[in-house]
Amino acid sequence: MQYQSTRDFHKTVSSAQAIAQGICEDGGLFVPQSIPKLSWQDLEQMRKCTYVERAEKILSMFLTDFTAEEIHSCVQDAYTEEKFPGGPAQLSMLQEGPYTMYLLELWHGPTCAFKDMALQLLPHLLTKSLKKIQSDKTAVILVATSGDTGKAALEGFKNVLGTKILVFYPQDGVSPMQKRQMLTQEGENVAVCAIEGNFDDAQTGVKKIFTDSKVCTALDAHGMMFSSANSINLGRLLPQIVYYISAYCDLMETGEIDYEGEKVNITVPTGNFGNILAAYYAKQMGLPVNKLICASNSNNVLTDFLRTGVYNRNRAFYTTISPSMDILISSNLERLLSSLTASDVKVKDWMRQLSASGEYRVDDDTMAQLKSLFWAGCCDDNQTSAEIKELYQTENYLCDTHTAVAVNVYKQYAAVTGDTETPTIIASTASPYKFADSVLNAVVGSVSSADDFEKIAELSTATGTPIPAPIAALQNKPIRFHDSCAPAEMFKKALELTGADA
Numbered sequence: 227m228q229y230q231s232t233r234d235f236h237k238t239v240s241s242a243q244a245i246a247q248g249i250c251e252d253g254g255l256f257v258p259q260s261i262p263k264l265s266w267q268d269l270e271q272m273r274k275c276t277y278v279e280r281a282e283k284i285l286s287m288f289l290t291d292f293t294a295e296e297i298h299s300c301v302q303d304a305y306t307e308e309k310f311p312g313g314p315a316q317l318s319m320l321q322e323g324p325y326t327m328y329l330l331e332l333w334h335g336p337t338c339a340f341k342d343m344a345l346q347l348l349p350h351l352l353t354k355s356l357k358k359i360q361s362d363k364t365a366v367i368l369v370a371t372s373g374d375t376g377k378a379a380l381e382g383f384k385n386v387l388g389t390k391i392l393v394f395y396p397q398d399g400v401s402p403m404q405k406r407q408m409l410t411q412e413g414e415n416v417a418v419c420a421i422e423g424n425f426d427d428a429q430t431g432v433k434k435i436f437t438d439s440k441v442c443t444a445l446d447a448h449g450m451m452f453s454s455a456n457s458i459n460l461g462r463l464l465p466q467i468v469y470y471i472s473a474y475c476d477l478m479e480t481g482e483i484d485y486e487g488e489k490v491n492i493t494v495p496t497g498n499f500g501n502i503l504a505a506y507y508a509k510q511m512g513l514p515v516n517k518l519i520c521a522s523n524s525n526n527v528l529t530d531f532l533r534t535g536v537y538n539r540n541r542a543f544y545t546t547i548s549p550s551m552d553i554l555i556s557s558n559l560e561r562l563l564s565s566l567t568a569s570d571v572k573v574k575d576w577m578r579q580l581s582a583s584g585e586y587r588v589d590d591d592t593m594a595q596l597k598s599l600f601w602a603g604c605c606d607d608n609q610t611s612a613e614i615k616e617l618y619q620t621e622n623y624l625c626d627t628h629t630a631v632a633v634n635v636y637k638q639y640a641a642v643t644g645d646t647e648t649p650t651i652i653a654s655t656a657s658p659y660k661f662a663d664s665v666l667n668a669v670v671g672s673v674s675s676a677d678d679f680e681k682i683a684e685l686s687t688a689t690g691t692p693i694p695a696p697i698a699a700l701q702n703k704p705i706r707f708h709d710s711c712a713p714a715e716m717f718k719k720a721l722e723l724t725g726a727d728a
């Protein structure tokens with residue numbers, strides 16, 4: 227299996243090269259040349275398997291330049307009971323009125339967000355990839371984060387030999403707990419820096435640094451090379467395909483799926499389009515999926531795009547209570563367009579228009595495909611809060627702000643289309659304790675305390691739910707990082723923090 231750039235299909239590389247490199251030199255993203263297929267028999271075989279076994283089977287179809295032993299050791303080390311108590315992808319069934327929802331809880335890992343599912347595995351894949359391409363360089367992982375990626379990447383890469391990690395986050399765009407998680411990060415090879423700007427500024431800055439020849443030359447002279455832990459890295463995407471297939475196997479096992487080919491809907495709270503793209507790839511592999519439901523907050527650029535075929539980022543940017551979805555440039559959409567059009571020329575042109583004018587319109591054929599695959603909706607902060615409260619009061623189920631957006635949009639879908647029959651998997655992407663302030667406000671109606679840890683204690687007392695251990699542990703950790711910079715200074719900071727400016 228080879229991987230090609232979305233902007234030039236002639237540029238092909240192995241999976242190891244794609245993972246080591248992160249992004250293609252031409253600014254395109256690496257995509258598989260073809261999608262491997264799963265048969266019903268494969269699903270039948272996997273239903274009895276553990277998560278680790280399912281991950282091995284699926285990843286080996288994509289990582290054809292890795293041996294079975296290599297994949298086994300990567301996966302085995304990533305998804306341990308110690309790191310994911312109770313299992314990495316837990317399904318909770320909720321029955322509310324006409325709706326049957328299966329919440330796929332992906333946040334039982336070390337940083338309490340679904341990003342752990344990929345970022346506990348990526349460092350293992352990356353260090354093996356570097357060996358395969360015979361690079362003895364130190365990989366500098368450059369991350370732009372809307373909050374959760376930063377911490378999950380820091381936790382995945384801390385003290386991993388042969389790597390350094392540098393995280394940029396929008397200074398006012400993350401929750402207090404997300405900020406604290408990053409600023410207290412332990413490890414010898416880590417650095418964190420605030421950006422005076424929003425997530426798109428951080429992401430654009432990081433992409434520019436990656437492709438800047440001067441910075442890359444300076445790094446090279448110091449025995450280093452850049453790589454990425456953002457969802458533009460193929461090694462982030464592939465592990466995310468696994469849990470949708472695994473959830474389906476679990477539903478087969480419990481008898482919820484009771485005939486061959488029975489379809490499910492998958493609803494995903496979406497920001498950079500990585501998680502829902504993984505669900506799309508699962509469908510392309512042969513997973514029986516009816517609709518992919520794309521849920522956005524007030525930054526609803528994707529809702530408009532999937533409904534009209536026009537992508538237009540020229541609009542107000544909102545800071546919401548679901549900050550990990552406060553994004554106007556969804557990078558991974560490029561991969562979807564590549565798959566739907568099978569045209570590097572079209573994709574390259576649309577991305578050129580996006581960067582020149584902030585806008586592009588897809589052709590009618592692509593629009594027709596989008597319409598048949600996806601349903602899209604959005605909700606604002608008030609609706610998000612109301613959803614958290616309703617789920618808590620009627621179901622005694624506490625969810626975070628991002629998951630609440632997905633639940634709300636799924637209900638909109640069911641009301642508009644009348645489809646309440648199709649079993650629906652909803653990606654639950656973070657622990658409510660990562661966004662304790664907003665969740666407490668939604669459930670109790672007020673927050674009496676100003677201190678972050680008192681709020682967490684209050685949420686636990688009010689709802690009778692336990693505080694996740696990784697969050698409780700933050701209280702005693704010292705703040706280690708104090709840097710901040712303007713977006714234009716990210717170059718300088720990157721050189722300074724990696725030591726390549728000497």
Ligand SMILES: *Cc1c(COP(=O)(O)O)cnc(C)c1O
Nearest residue numbers: 374497498499500501550655656
């Ligand atoms: C990153 C994140 C999202 C958005 O996922 P994408 O892959 O960027 O679409 C949603 N919810 C939470 C909690 C996240 O951390």
